[in-house]
Amino acid sequence: MxxxxxxxxxxxxxxxxxxxxxxxxxxxxxxxxxxxxxxxxxxxxxxxxxxxxxxxxxxxxxxxxxxxxxxxxxxxxxxxxxxxxxxxxxxxxxxxxxxxxxxxxxxxxxxxxxxxxxxxxxxxxxxxxxxxxxxxxxxxxxxxxxxxxxxxxxxxxxxxxxxxxxxxxxxxxxxxxxxxxxxxxxxISLGMKGLLYVELSVTGANQDAHSSLAVLIENPAWRLVCALNTMRGPAGTVLIKDWYREVKPLGKRDVRLVSKEPFDEAAFRREFGIDRFVGGIRGTAAKKALVSGATCNIAGFHSGYGGEGAKTVLPAKAVAKVDFRLVPGMDPKKQEARLRRHLLSHGFGDISVKVFHGEAAARTDLGTS
Ligand SMILES: [Zn+2]
CATH class of the missing domain: 3.40.630.10 (Zn peptidases)
Incomplete structure (x- = not known):
């Protein structure tokens, strides 16, 4: 430096x-x-x-x-x-x-x-x-x-x-x-991933209730957790139907260049204090993920009581902020429609979706750069 x-x-x-x-x-x-x-x-x-x-x-x-x-x-x-x-x-x-x-x-x-x-x-x-x-x-x-x-x-x-x-x-x-x-x-970066940023919210009772009433009142936090759990597989794959439909795999030239890219995996893991990457990927697969992987990330989750000590509450509302990194081929509007369809078809029609931001990815073709 x-x-x-x-x-x-x-x-x-x-x-x-x-x-x-x-x-x-x-x-x-x-x-x-x-x-x-x-x-x-x-x-x-x-x-x-x-x-x-x-x-x-x-x-x-x-x-x-x-x-x-x-x-x-x-x-x-x-x-x-x-x-x-x-x-x-x-x-x-x-x-x-x-x-x-x-x-x-x-x-x-x-x-x-x-x-x-x-x-x-x-x-x-x-x-x-x-x-x-x-x-x-x-x-x-x-x-x-x-x-x-x-x-x-x-x-x-x-x-x-x-x-x-x-x-x-x-x-x-x-x-x-x-x-x-x-x-x-x-x-020098030759592009940017896109972004679809949404807020998912679900309301249960019309007021916070004592947690002993959880035998009768559905907890919206659980509803949201269950819904989120249908959206992403353990290896990070987005499980929403047709999510990757328009995405083309990286071309040979891209893969060659990406695999030559210097990326110190061990140093990266050390820096973030983790011992493995999502899905256990390594080597070229990890480099490809950095360049061309789509994500479904929970950016925030709020419900009930998160302060010091214990409070037995059954919250009235749960909210999750979710951001999806989009790759070339993905149209934010289409992906949003797919997300909404996914929630409906999985029985989560009570979850409302508010879109904050939708931006497609951009990538400069190596052939022209
Ligand atoms: Zn900036």
Missing amino acids: KALREVDRGFPGTIDTLQELIRQPSVSAKNEGIEECALLVHRILKRSGITPEILRIKGAAPLVYGEVRSRANPGRTLLFYNHYDVQPAEPLDPWDHPPFGGTVRGNKIFGRGATDDKGELVTRIKAVEACLRAEGDVPCNVKFVIEGEEETGSEHIGAYLKKYRKKFACDGVIWEFGYVDSSDRPV
Whole structure:
């Protein structure tokens, strides 16, 4: 890993700018500091020689746009997509440093957005600035699209894309991530899995009851547990009918590349304190799962009493947040319909489904990359 000081020597002001950005809260889920952060990003772009502009759509967080035109190569345009919003900092207890402090300790910066995505954003801005300082030009036109609603599901990005289609036109996009692996090699991802995020809820009695009444009153938590149990097999396979219907297996070239990908299984297991992977897979199967595996994951489950000690309660309601990672071929709308059909056909018509987010996967064909 390059030392922070070294980075700062090559790209002056990188650390200061990142700290400045981290210190400005920008929690989209709570609309906390969003406007202020957009203005700050605008100032940072300007300082770095990038022409900034704040774009607006009614009811949406402002989108910060930036542009540098290349004199040497004006026919090509690269667009960086990033976001200035962050996830809420809660729970606050486990933080060793203030979430909006940008504390530097040794070779690390701590704070919300240090990674995902303020850190990545700053490195890109500083890279463009470094080109401008050294050459007075950039190798091709560069555009920045920096949105403020990514962490809440990019609700208005489609509307922004439609409205500013011409402005955002480009030959290629580099998505928000960008990191180096343990041997300092830059990692380039050629796609993203999609997501279907739902809340399943079921109501029992019209009020919480004493648990002795469980002989008569059905417990909604059990209903939900039973329903969830029909959705996923022990090896992680999604058991919903036709879930994988449109999915094509990875091509030969993809498999070859994936199997060559460096992935230290043992180190990964150590990092997460587990001794096996889902379904006991290893080697190439594990690498393929990372790249092309679909999931059904319980992101949260709430019902009854979860506090200290014991409370004999029969809850009136149970709620589960479930996220499905989707792979190319899966259409979120179709998958949602399949989920609803699954619940009905398994006798769980009383469970309501609320969809928060549905986004298809994207993958760049290796043949064109
Ligand atoms: Zn992100």
